[in-house]
Amino acid sequence: MKNKKKCTGMISGLIVLIIASVAWVLPILLVFMNSFKKNTFVKTATFAWPSGENAAGFDNYIKGVTFGNYPFGKSVMYSVTITILATLLILLFSSMAAWYITRVNNKFCKAMYYIFVFSMVVPFQMVMFTLAKTADTLKLNTPLTIPIIYLGFGAGLAVFMFVGFIKGLPLEIEEAAAIDGCNPIQTFFLVVLPMLKPTMISVGILEIMWIWNDYLLPYLVLDRTKYMTIPIHIQYLQGSYGTVDLGAIMALITLSIIPVIIFYLTCQKHIIKGVAAGAVKG
Amino acid sequence: MSSVNSTMITRPIAKLFPVFLLPITVAFLIGFVYPFLKGFYLSFCTFTTTSDAKFIGISNYIKAFQDATFVHAFGYTSLYTVVSLVLVNVLAFFLAFLLTQKIKGTNIFRTVFFMPNLIGGIVLGYIWSMIFDGVLSHYGTNILLETRYGFWGLIILMCWQQIGYMMIIYIAGIQSIPEDLIEAARIDGATKMQTLFKITLPNLMPSVTICLFLSLTNGFKLFDQNLALTGGQPFNWQADGTVVKTTEMLALNIFNTFYGQSSTARGVAQAKAVLFFVLVAAISLIQLSATKKKEVQQ
Numbered sequence: 001m002k003n004k005k006k007c008t009g010m011i012s013g014l015i016v017l018i019i020a021s022v023a024w025v026l027p028i029l030l031v032f033m034n035s036f037k038k039n040t041f042v043k044t045a046t047f048a049w050p051s052g053e054n055a056a057g058f059d060n061y062i063k064g065v066t067f068g069n070y071p072f073g074k075s076v077m078y079s080v081t082i083t084i085l086a087t088l089l090i091l092l093f094s095s096m097a098a099w100y101i102t103r104v105n106n107k108f109c110k111a112m113y114y115i116f117v118f119s120m121v122v123p124f125q126m127v128m129f130t131l132a133k134t135a136d137t138l139k140l141n142t143p144l145t146i147p148i149i150y151l152g153f154g155a156g157l158a159v160f161m162f163v164g165f166i167k168g169l170p171l172e173i174e175e176a177a178a179i180d181g182c183n184p185i186q187t188f189f190l191v192v193l194p195m196l197k198p199t200m201i202s203v204g205i206l207e208i209m210w211i212w213n214d215y216l217l218p219y220l221v222l223d224r225t226k227y228m229t230i231p232i233h234i235q236y237l238q239g240s241y242g243t244v245d246l247g248a249i250m251a252l253i254t255l256s257i258i259p260v261i262i263f264y265l266t267c268q269k270h271i272i273k274g275v276a277a278g279a280v281k282g
Numbered sequence: 283m284s285s286v287n288s289t290m291i292t293r294p295i296a297k298l299f300p301v302f303l304l305p306i307t308v309a310f311l312i313g314f315v316y317p318f319l320k321g322f323y324l325s326f327c328t329f330t331t332t333s334d335a336k337f338i339g340i341s342n343y344i345k346a347f348q349d350a351t352f353v354h355a356f357g358y359t360s361l362y363t364v365v366s367l368v369l370v371n372v373l374a375f376f377l378a379f380l381l382t383q384k385i386k387g388t389n390i391f392r393t394v395f396f397m398p399n400l401i402g403g404i405v406l407g408y409i410w411s412m413i414f415d416g417v418l419s420h421y422g423t424n425i426l427l428e429t430r431y432g433f434w435g436l437i438i439l440m441c442w443q444q445i446g447y448m449m450i451i452y453i454a455g456i457q458s459i460p461e462d463l464i465e466a467a468r469i470d471g472a473t474k475m476q477t478l479f480k481i482t483l484p485n486l487m488p489s490v491t492i493c494l495f496l497s498l499t500n501g502f503k504l505f506d507q508n509l510a511l512t513g514g515q516p517f518n519w520q521a522d523g524t525v526v527k528t529t530e531m532l533a534l535n536i537f538n539t540f541y542g543q544s545s546t547a548r549g550v551a552q553a554k555a556v557l558f559f560v561l562v563a564a565i566s567l568i569q570l571s572a573t574k575k576k577e578v579q580q
Contacts, residue, residue: 013380020377021394027409027442028397034412046416093306100302103295112303119314121566123503125536126559127317129552130324133332134317152313155306184295188302213402215506216537231404235510238408246412253405260400268393275399276450 028257035060035250042246060251067237067248072255075233078143079212082229086147087207090158093151094203095196098162099188103174113163119156124216127153132220141223149221150211157278158203165199166192202274205267209275212260230256325552342553352554354526355535362433362531363501366440371493374445378452379478392453395446407510410439425512432512432529439507444500448493455489456482495569502562505533514538532558 033050034042041054048054065072101109135141135149169192177187215231222228228236234252238244264271295302320332325342327335346352377395381388398406414425414435425431459482467477483490508514514527514534530538536558539551 010383010385013383014385017377017380017385017388017391021391024394024397024442024446027413030413030416031409042412043415043419046412046419093309096302097306100295100299104292106296109303112307115315116310119310119318121563122314122318122559123533123555123562125505125533125555127314127321128537129540129548129555130317130320130332131313134312134320138312140312148309149313151306152309152311155310155314159306178294184298185301209400213400213405213506215402215404215509231402231506234408235404238510249408250412253408256405257401261397264397264400265393268396271400272392272396272450275447276454 028261031250031253031257034247035254037247037250039245039247042250056247060245060247061255063245064248064251064255067245067252070228070233070236072233072252075228075230076256078227079229081143082146082150082218083208083211085144086150086154086211087204089147089151090154090207091200091204094155094158095162095193095200096188097155098159098166099192101159102163102166113159116156116159119153120160124153128216128220131217135221141221143222143227146218146221149217150207153217154207154210157206161203161278162196162199165196169195201270202277205271205274206278209271321552322556324549325556326549327552328546328549330546330548338549342549343557345550346553346557349539349550349554350520350524351526351530352532352535352539354528355530355532358433358529359502359504359531362436362504363498366437366444366501367494367497369437370441370444370448370497371490373441374448374493375452377445378449378456379482381449381453382456392446392450395449397446398443399447401443403504403506404510406439406443407507410435410442411511426515429516429528432515436507436511436529439511440504443507444497448497451489451493451496452486455486459485491569491572495565495572498565498569499562502558502565503533504531505537508534509537 030046033048034046036050036056036058037045037048037054037060038056041048045054050056097112101113131149131153135146140146140148173195174187174191177191182190213231214229215235218227218229219232219235222232224232234249234256237252238249324332324335326337326339328338328342329335377391381391401409411425414431418424418431423431425435463485464477464481467481472480508529508531512529514530516528518526518528520526527535527538532554536551536554539547539554
């Protein structure tokens with residue numbers, strides 16, 4: 001009898017989970033469906049399957065990528081460039097800094113560490129105006145130079161997470177390397193860096209998710225007449241065109257979330273672990 | 283011996299400051315330290331760009347407190363934060379509890395619930411504004427016409443995005459509770475409910491603290507979703523000519539004051555930003571001391 005009770009509990013739990021996950025997938029499915037509908041039907045027949053008179057085929061996609069006076073492909077290219085460059089820059093320099101801070105550990109290093117940690121609690125609005133002006137003055141307002149701004153503003157969390165990990169590494173390995181004749185640069189790149197791999201993945205995923213989706217920083221820092229990223233592009237089309245083509249917007253949203261979903265499904269284990277690590281430590 | 287070895291390691295590294303620490307220090311000065319200090323200074327100035335600043339004392343702060351839009355944004359943000367905090371955490375815990383009951387195939391559910399976290403705030407805002415307008419258009423209205431639509435719309439959007447995230451933290455917390463603790467309770471004759479409230483929840487307090495504070499800071503700092511979903515609409519014209527954007531939250535209010543029509547208000551905007559920073563930093567500090575205390579107890 002107890003087993004039977006347990007069984008019905010399991011089944012009702014499962015039903016709740018299935019209903020909830022349908023609710024979770026539905027918004028994505030709706031975007032996908034509406035990207036194949038004619039503009040006027042997106043608002044009036046949002047929940048209808050694209051067929052018959054409301055179907056638009058791939059028209060929205062063709063219209064979407066050539067919308068306005070800025071091709072969508074350019075925004076994709078800039079988003080990819082900025083995300084990859086900034087993430088690599090942050091991973092390299094913050095791991096180096098974290099190792100230096102942990103191993104040297106003098107007063108200056110301690111002070112630097114506390115300023116890095118302090119920067120984690122400062123909201124972007126506090127620095128956005130002066131940061132945008134500084135970036136402009138120093139000509140850091142292009143996709144190839146904005147990674148330096150990301151390195152500066154995003155250093156806090158990365159250094160914090162790397163220091164937390166390096167503190168737990170045994171010193172003996174590095175001593176052995178030094179005795180075997182490694183200089184510190186060799187020790188770091190040949191011995192320490194390979195050991196940092198798990199934290200590299202966690203930090204890398206957090207930075208990729210942040211930079212890829214970031215809207216306000218690139219919006220304020222980049223020279224907007226020349227460079228847009230995907231979020232800026234979508235906001236620009238929706239925000240500044242009064243009579244916007246909703247079908248085309250849905251097509252662009254579909255295009256921009258498909259790579260994200262593929263990325264998620266291929267390395268979801270690392271992503272979930274990385275995000276949880278960032279949350280617990282931050 | 284070990285200290286001798288450590289200095290053997292430390293000294294050559296210390297010399298390499300230009301290689302290891304200098305690059306990030308320079309970027310950090312440009313990307314954080316200088317903008318932060320300059321921003322703090324500018325909150326006491328009147329300016330339109332950073333080079334024409336004139337020191338005027340604390341009058342920007344006084345103006346910020348007198349600003350009806352700022353006060354409204356603070357109240358609206360607080361209300362949103364409290365409601366979303368309760369809903370997100372209760373539902374996330376509920377899902378985490380279900381997913382740790384050894385039902386088969388739970389990994390798929392975990393994947394599904396977490397997925398919205400990878401989508402950016404701007405895109406999320408437009409996805410949901412399409413859905414809400416699709417529903418509301420049947421009643422001849424839309425999400426931009428009423429404050430309560432915008433409010434609950436944002437709550438639904440953020441539940442959809444954040445429940446999966448908090449759920450992951452709760453699952454990790456539940457899984458770290460020793461199995462024998464729950465086993466012992468069962469042998470002593472505790473019901474499922476008793477086990478949940480007397481064993482699982484008390485042992486889950488570290489995760490609960492993390493999630494509550496994450497929800498708090500996320501709620502106050504929310505910007506992208508707010509901008510994309512309603513952008514502050516509907517507007518409310520006051521008798522004295524100021525426009526209160528009824529669904530505008532703190533971060534968006536600061537942004538609009540900076541880059542709005544009147545460039546003379548930038549000093550006030552910077553003062554608001556400093557107040558915003560103090561608020562967010564205070565929440566983080568309370569969190570830090572709260573988690574520290576918990577660690578001592580264990």
